[in-house]
Ligand SMILES: Cc1ncc(C[n+]2csc(CCOP(=O)(O)OP(=O)(O)O)c2C)c(N)n1
Ligand code: SF4
């Protein structure tokens with residue numbers, strides 16, 4: 001049965017590549033907003049990377065932050081408008097490369113913001129260069145023989161860095177299959193509910209494919225997430241402060 005798309009996602013032509021998962025994440029956010037009756041209270045601050053193309057489809061109030069700075073921008077939104085839900089929506093490059101200091105300080109202050117990191121393991125928007133989460137051995141536009149720890153450094157794991165901090169929520173999910181998408185929705189919704197209650201810094205990392213820069217088909221990209229990415233980036237909830245859901 002074909003389900004109706006969330007009202008807040010405009011059914012218009014968009015600029016995403018075939019097989020991109022930005023649309024899956026949009027669908028989950030849209031469904032959650034409808035379930036919470038909160039679509040008109042959502043402000044999304046996205047990054048200048050691939051996520052910025054969402055301005056064509058999101059009917060939410062939207063800000064495009066400077067590269068790597070959606071987290072402090074979204075925190076500022078929440079500080080002056082307590083009545084809204086304020087989401088920072090950004091990629092792995094934004095959250096863990098150029099914006100790592102902002103991610104760290106947001107977590108150290110336990111800022112009242114919900115962070116969604118779409119981790120596709122590359123700088124997709126700029127042509128698929130190595131990012132913080134590119135796997136060792138993975139070929140990218142800037143590591144053509146495969147990432148080497150001694151050249152590009154080791155991959156970044158958010159749970160190793162934020163996993164012992166006093167923050168409200170930290171989880172990683174994936175969109176590689178229907179069961180995975182259901183779990184992703186559960187984690188993202190829990191983070192939204194915590195954010196609505198003002199519990200503090202919430203970060204959900206979502207493993208997403210980038211068929212274009214991975215040089216794979218849409219189907220093979222999902223298979224790669226299962227075969228190569230998840231074994232290195234385990235799924236689950238790392239912090240659930242208070243444990244209330
Ligand atoms: C200050 C600054 N540095 C670099 C860039 C170029 N730039 C734009 S997006 C991007 C990386 C995007 O990677 P990621 O955050 O992982 O998002 P994705 O495109 O993969 O979704 C870079 C380096 C920029 N726009 N501004
Ligand atoms: S380059 Fe990758 S992340 Fe960007 S729209 Fe295309 S598939 Fe999606």
Ligand SMILES: [Mg+2]
Nearest residue numbers: 091092122124
């Ligand atoms: Mg990326």
